[in-house]
Amino acid sequence: MGPGRGAAHLELERRYRRVLRLYPREFRARSESEMLGVLMASAPDGQLRPARADVTDIVRGALIVRLRGPRDGWVSALAAFSLLAPLFLVMTDVLQVVFPYRVNITGLTRVLDGTATLVPLRGMAGQVGGIQLLSQHGFLLLAAGHLIIAALVVAGLRRTALAAMVVVAAVDLIQWGSFGIPIRMPYSVQIVTITVFVLEAVALAVSPGPRAGRRLVRWRYAVPVVLLAASMQACALMVDGNRLSPFGRTVLSPGSYLVLAIAFAVTGLVVTLAFGLGWRVCLLLAVMCYPALVYTVVNYAAFGFTYAGVAYDPVKDLTNYSGSPQFAALHVAILYLPPLLVAWWAAARVARPHPIGVVLEHGEVAV
Amino acid sequence: MQETTFLILTALAGGSQHGYGIIQDVGRISADRVRLRAGTLYAALDRLDADGLITVDREQIVDGRLRRYYRLTADGRGQLAEEAERLRASAAAALTRLSALRPGTATAFIRSCDPRPGLAGGAL
Numbered sequence: 001m002g003p004g005r006g007a008a009h010l011e012l013e014r015r016y017r018r019v020l021r022l023y024p025r026e027f028r029a030r031s032e033s034e035m036l037g038v039l040m041a042s043a044p045d046g047q048l049r050p051a052r053a054d055v056t057d058i059v060r061g062a063l064i065v066r067l068r069g070p071r072d073g074w075v076s077a078l079a080a081f082s083l084l085a086p087l088f089l090v091m092t093d094v095l096q097v098v099f100p101y102r103v104n105i106t107g108l109t110r111v112l113d114g115t116a117t118l119v120p121l122r123g124m125a126g127q128v129g130g131i132q133l134l135s136q137h138g139f140l141l142l143a144a145g146h147l148i149i150a151a152l153v154v155a156g157l158r159r160t161a162l163a164a165m166v167v168v169a170a171v172d173l174i175q176w177g178s179f180g181i182p183i184r185m186p187y188s189v190q191i192v193t194i195t196v197f198v199l200e201a202v203a204l205a206v207s208p209g210p211r212a213g214r215r216l217v218r219w220r221y222a223v224p225v226v227l228l229a230a231s232m233q234a235c236a237l238m239v240d241g242n243r244l245s246p247f248g249r250t251v252l253s254p255g256s257y258l259v260l261a262i263a264f265a266v267t268g269l270v271v272t273l274a275f276g277l278g279w280r281v282c283l284l285l286a287v288m289c290y291p292a293l294v295y296t297v298v299n300y301a302a303f304g305f306t307y308a309g310v311a312y313d314p315v316k317d318l319t320n321y322s323g324s325p326q327f328a329a330l331h332v333a334i335l336y337l338p339p340l341l342v343a344w345w346a347a348a349r350v351a352r353p354h355p356i357g358v359v360l361e362h363g364e365v366a367v
Numbered sequence: 368m369q370e371t372t373f374l375i376l377t378a379l380a381g382g383s384q385h386g387y388g389i390i391q392d393v394g395r396i397s398a399d400r401v402r403l404r405a406g407t408l409y410a411a412l413d414r415l416d417a418d419g420l421i422t423v424d425r426e427q428i429v430d431g432r433l434r435r436y437y438r439l440t441a442d443g444r445g446q447l448a449e450e451a452e453r454l455r456a457s458a459a460a461a462l463t464r465l466s467a468l469r470p471g472t473a474t475a476f477i478r479s480c481d482p483r484p485g486l487a488g489g490a491l
Contacts, residue, residue: 031382031409038386038405054404061406071417 008048013040015050022062024276026070040357069220069278070216074349075279078207080216084225084281085200085288086150086161089193091229093143099233100130133186142193145171156211162204169197188236188292195291195339199284200225202343206350220275227268228289234261235296258300264311265289287342291335368450374401376420376439376447383438386412412437420446424448459464 018038020032070076108301133139141267145168152161204210238257265286272282377390378384389412390403415421420443424436439447 027413031413034386035405036410037429037432037434038390038408041387042390042405054406057404057406059406061410064410065413068414071413073417332449 007047012043012047012050015048016040016054017132019050019055020057022059023065026276027065054320066273066276067279069276069280074280075207076212076216076348077278077284078203078350079213079365080277080281081211081213081284082158082200082203082207083153083210083213083217084221084285085203086146086153087222088225088228088285088288089146089196090143090150091225092189092192092232093139093146095229095233096139096189097143098130098238118138139186139189141171141175142168142189146193150304153204153210154262155214156209156214158204158211161210162201163195165201165204172202186236187295188232191295191335192232192288192292196288198336198339199288199343201345203284206347216277218275221277224268224272224275224285227264227271228285231261231264231268231289232292234258234264235292236298238296239299255299258296258313261293261296265293283342284346287339290338294335368446371403371407371446372415373450373454374414375403375408375411376443376450377384379421379437379439380447383436385427385434385436414465415443419443429476 013036015030016036020028020035022030042054057256070080102254134143145164149164149168151159207213214254220331234257238254240263269282272285273279374393374396375389376391377396381392384392386405386408390405390408393401393403416423416437419440421437421483422440424438426436427434
């Protein structure tokens with residue numbers, strides 16, 4: 001078709017331009033003008049609407065490009081992840097405080113038949129999460145640590161964020177060593193923190209860091225972060241809610257919480273792909289949520305939380321590291337080996353390591 | 368290597384070309400068996416550029432629109448040569464075995480593939 005600018009030509013171009021919005025913004029900035037040129041050159045005179053075969057091809061191409069993600073693969077994926085993961089941890093903590101869950105402890109009066117007294121279960125007054133968490137030293141220290149790390153990565157301070165992570169991990173370990181696992185901390189927060197710390201440390205060490213991640217991450221990425229944190233909250237409600245209410249009933253059945261947790265996680269990952277961050281970031285985010293989801297699934301599959309009046313604590317049972325060494329090793333391997341392998345895989349594929357303090361392009365200094 | 372990738376690299380082995388030119392050339396190379404469309408072409412060009420097999424040679428503005436010319440890099444030439452050799456070896460193996468089934472048919476075709484001067488040439 002010639003270079004004419006008839007009404008039909010302009011209308012066709014407008015419609016093609018609309019279809020091309022399926023591509024990520026970065027790709028469009030680079031290639032939209034070229035693609036429009038090819039599409040218009042291929043169109044016969046007088047064509048008003050995009051050819052169906054072209055539209056199908058564009059949809060397929062956009063899907064491929066979105067799945068592929070940024071051009072420099074793992075480098076960008078780890079940079080984006082180094083920014084998103086601490087924000088996810090903060091959001092997880094916030095949801096634990098903002099959405100407390102009151103367990104139904106009426107069953108306790110039946111069990112304590114004759115006393116007619118409601119005895120607060122483990123001193124929690126039948127509540128999981130909520131503002132009371134802020135009075136729990138374990139949670140408070142961990143949440144404050146998450147907040148500091150998040151603030152440092154948002155500020156682009158890679159080296160300081162790494163140092164803060166070491167301090168927070170050390171404080172947490174000392175706390176565990178001194179007091180044992182603090183049972184009042186939501187289990188999903190504990191379990192997800194370990195994985196995120198491993199992946200985040202790798203991301204900060206081998207990628208250009210959160211400052212480079214900011215070039216890829218837009219405000220809309222709050223959506224998948226909140227969805228994934230909501231998935232962790234559903235895990236907490238299922239595991240901790242049932243743990244604290246062995247004689248009562250929960251508002252939703254354990255299976256419903258499980259479905260909610262998986263639905264939130266899957267939606268968050270699909271949204272991440274739709275936003276064009278690619279399969280690598282998606283994989284890192286999925287691996288980040290994996291231990292908590294697997295733990296929740298295993299709990300449901302194994303026990304279903306049908307206590308039938310029998311006091312049973314599956315969390316204590318499944319996390320009893322003082323039990324047989326083989327069981328403890330298997331437990332750790334199932335939950336943490338896949339994230340470690342993905343972290344190793346990602347780090348090995350960053351062709352050019354980015355030592356801390358290196359000068360990046362455009363004269364920017366990664367610190 | 369996917370056939371689309373092979374055909375695009377083959378098109379660029381003849382010199383730098385812009386997107387529409389590549390589509391037309393791929394049609395010629397494949398005897399109109401493969402018809403590239405914009406979505407497939409630019410997803411492939413983006414990947415090949417990221418992998419360092421092609422690069423932008425020059426840019427022009429034509430009728431107010433960007434026209435970008437692509438060319439093979441040294442890596443691209445190397446990979447195309449490797450793939451062409453692999454395809455030649457595979458085709459030769461297939462044709463040799465076919466010739467055992469139908470003597471004469473495949474042998475003539477193998478001769479037509481021989482790139483030496485004086486022989487009918489260049490189907491592969």
